[in-house]
Amino acid sequence: MKTKAIKKRAPRPAKLWQLRLYVMDQTPRSVTALTNLKKVCERQLKGLYRITVIDLLKNPQLAKGDQILAVPTVVRKLPAPVRTIIGDLSDTEHLLVGLDLRADD
Amino acid sequence: MKKNGQPRTSPITLLPKCPTGIQGLDEITGGGLPRGRPTLICGGAGCGKTLFGAEFLVRGAVQFDEPGVLMAFEETEKELTANVASLGFDLAGLVRRKMIVVDYVHIEPGDTQQSGDYDLEGLFVRLGHAIDSIGAKRVVLDTLEVLFASLPNEAILRSELRRLFRWLKEKGVTAVITAERGRESLTRHGLEEYVSDCVILLDHRVNDQIATRHLRVVKYRGALHGTNEFPFLIGEEGLSVLPITSLALNHKVSNERIATGIPRLDAMLGGRGFFRGSSILLSGTAGTGKTIISSNFAQAAGRRGERTLFFSFEESPNQIIRNMHSIGLRLEPLVKKGLLRFHSQRPSLYGLEMHLATMFKEIAAFKPQVVIVDPITSLMDLGTVSEGKGMVTRLIDYLKAGQVTTLFTSLTQGGHALQQSEAGMSSLMDAWLLLQDFEGNGERNRVLYVLKARGMKHSNQIREFLISDHGIDVVDAYIGASGVLTGSARVAQSDLEKAAMLASQQEAAMLEREVERKRKALERQISDLRSDYEGEALELRRIAEQVGTRTLLLGTERAASGLLRQADIKVGPVARDKPRTGKRN
The missing domain is CATH 3.40.50.300 (P-loop containing nucleotide triphosphate hydrolases)
Structure with a gap:
């Protein structure tokens, strides 16, 4: 999967970020979370990330895979290791810590 | 309303x-x-x-x-x-x-x-x-x-x-x-x-x-x-x-009586043994024959075609079978026929509750009419007094609900604590038999008595029971002025009684002979007296006759002498010789 992603997009051999955002329905909180996540990614990882939004209302069985309890939850699938951040991501500081992006800052 | x-x-x-x-x-x-x-x-x-x-x-x-x-x-x-x-x-x-x-x-x-x-x-x-x-x-x-x-x-x-x-x-x-x-x-x-x-x-x-x-x-x-x-x-x-206290006392009761396998013991219990579904406590010190009586009970159940479950916490099944064989009690045919099942476990194997659960499981599986727990005391030692009592309550209630007759044996320490130590348990029991040792005369003898038996007439007597090659024999212990006599003392006492009886019999016979002799003597005296009397009466008659004759003779002699005086020469010899002439004639 990694190699495939690199082949497909790779402008440079840098790491491609795969992020999954689990939400429940199109609630204001879900929308806020997505907006916040996009904002941070655009600033820090422009062109190097991909966000998949999973609505648990439509696909409840997918909650099991990433052990989702809280929503919204962001799961950083790549780069390893997997990291999880819960909440509407309004706290940018904590989001950066959670995504391990502070070092790059 | x-x-x-x-x-x-x-x-x-x-x-x-x-x-x-x-x-x-x-x-x-x-x-x-x-x-x-x-x-x-x-x-x-x-x-x-x-x-x-x-x-x-x-x-x-x-x-x-x-x-x-x-x-x-x-x-x-x-x-x-x-x-x-x-x-x-x-x-x-x-x-x-x-x-x-x-x-x-x-x-x-x-x-x-x-x-x-x-x-x-x-x-x-x-x-x-x-x-x-x-x-x-x-x-x-x-x-x-x-x-x-x-x-x-x-x-x-x-x-x-x-x-x-x-x-x-x-x-x-x-x-x-x-x-x-x-x-x-x-x-x-x-x-x-x-x-x-x-x-x-x-x-x-x-x-x-x-x-x-x-x-x-x-x-x-x-x-x-x-x-x-x-x-x-x-x-x-x-x-x-295990809800010990949530059980209500509303068991069905049976009027049916079941024999103990020891006729004389049945006789002590109003002649017909225990009630079906009752709980019986058999307590005694070591070696008083608790297991033997239990085995008898099991055999009696087997004879009636009933199943017995024998929980043994001291002996293995084979040991019990062998030991009972020595007194003529054959348990292995019952085991083979499926009428008797042993369940032997060391009490320390696990806790009280686990034992209880195991027992419940066995009982549910075997569906016995008679359950023997030998001895219950080794189980009760596993917990505190109240836990032990709770367990026995639970067990009894469970068994009573199924109309199962239960015989618990209880090993007591002997002495006066005997009844005290079981005061807690005895209230749960319908009948209580006590086995005791009597020491004296250089021997130890077993006695048995019924301490209580709810709902039936029972003997107040202390009985001695003997264990012989052919099982248990319950005999009357001698109870007299000198207390309870058992064993050889009882035999000696009965010998003494026999001797006394013989002596009095002999005395009576002697007295009878004496009386007879006296009667005969009396009769002899009577006959002597009678013959005396008869002799005297004869004499009297003879005298009377003599008197008559003499009077007659006197008259004659007087006539003769008159004659003689008239003619001395002619008639003299005639008058003297008168009796002689009579003789000669």
Whole structure:
């Protein structure tokens, strides 16, 4: 999967970020979370990330895979290791810590 | 008021219950857990919380056709399946048949960052999805408190949990939530605040090196429940709670009497033996013959075609069979015919509750009419006095409900403590036989007496019983001015009595002979007297005759002398010779 992603997009051999955002329905909180996540990614990882939004209302069985309890939850699938951040991501500081992006800052 | 025959239907509908199927628990709670509401199970590590939850689901699926969801936060599905398999639960099979869904929720503690507010919709969705996928009626959350360790922001978590319990109620599922016991509160994180309908506390403590599990219904809103601590155990078939005190005294009673196998003992009990379904205590010091009397009882049951279950805590079956053989009691044919089964175990093998559960299982499997526990005292030594008594109560009640006659033997320490030490147990017994040793005369003899026998006439006598090659022989002990005599003293006493009898018989015979002799002497005297009398009477007659003759003669002589005076010469010789002439003629 990694190699495939690199082949497909790779402008440079840098790491491609795969992020999954689990939400429940199109609630204001879900929308806020997505907006916040996009904002941070655009600033820090422009062109190097991909966000998949999973609505648990439509696909409840997918909650099991990433052990989702809280929503919204962001799961950083790549780069390893997997990291999880819960909440509407309004706290940018904590989001950066959670995504391990502070070092790059 | 007038319509007494038609009871008014109560306007208050009773709280619907959801039977757990766990042995004894439904009895305590009056039918099970509150249906459609969450129940909190709390307790320390290793007290059986997870097992409680698993059994609740498995029994629900198997016995009550209610599918269930197990949301496990601590153990994976594989681990759970393996753990409950040892109790005979086929979790994997039930999962395959879509009766149970196991959802393992795993969150690495401290691995999650929080950024802003969140809610637990993910958990709700997962649970809701699992419930809907099989139409679950039961839900177990084990252990929800893991969330406190892995999710940040306790305030959000608490409000979400509150919402979760409300949501579960709305879903109408009967939920079991397990929680770790806290130091000062029931649960470590105060979950009891949210689950207010039913709280059950499990406990595991060690007394005297023997671990005992206890269960207590702390709270059960809207229902009567037993508030005591009940011992429970995790056996081969899951949990079983032993409600000692919840049993009511309403056994059926039988008027049928059954023989003890010792005719003379039956005679002491009003001639017909014990009541069927009664509990009998046979107590005595070591070597007084308790096992022998028990074996006789078993044999008598076998002769009637009844099954006997013999719980032996001291001897192995083969040993009992061999020993009984030596007194002419053959038990092995009964064993072969399936009328007698031995169950031998060392008392120290496990705790009181486990023993009790094992005994229940054996009794349920063998369905005996007679149960012998030899000796009950070695079992009672395992727990405290009250625990022991509770166990015996439970056992007796269980057996009485099935009209099983039970013979308990009790090993006593001898001396005066004999009756005191069993005061607690004896009140539970319908009949009490006491076996005792009598020492004296350089020998030890066994005596037996009936201390009590409810509902029947019984002998107040002390009997001696002898054990010989052909079994037990109960004989009258000699009771006299010098006390109770047994053994050779009794034999000597009866010899003495025999000798005394012989002597008096001889005396009588002698007296009779004497009387006879006297009678004969008397008769002889009488006949002597009579012959004397007769002699004298004869004499008298003779004299009288003589007198007559002499008078006549006198007259004649006078005439003759007159003649003589007239003619001396002519008539003289004639007159003198008169008698002579008569003789000559």
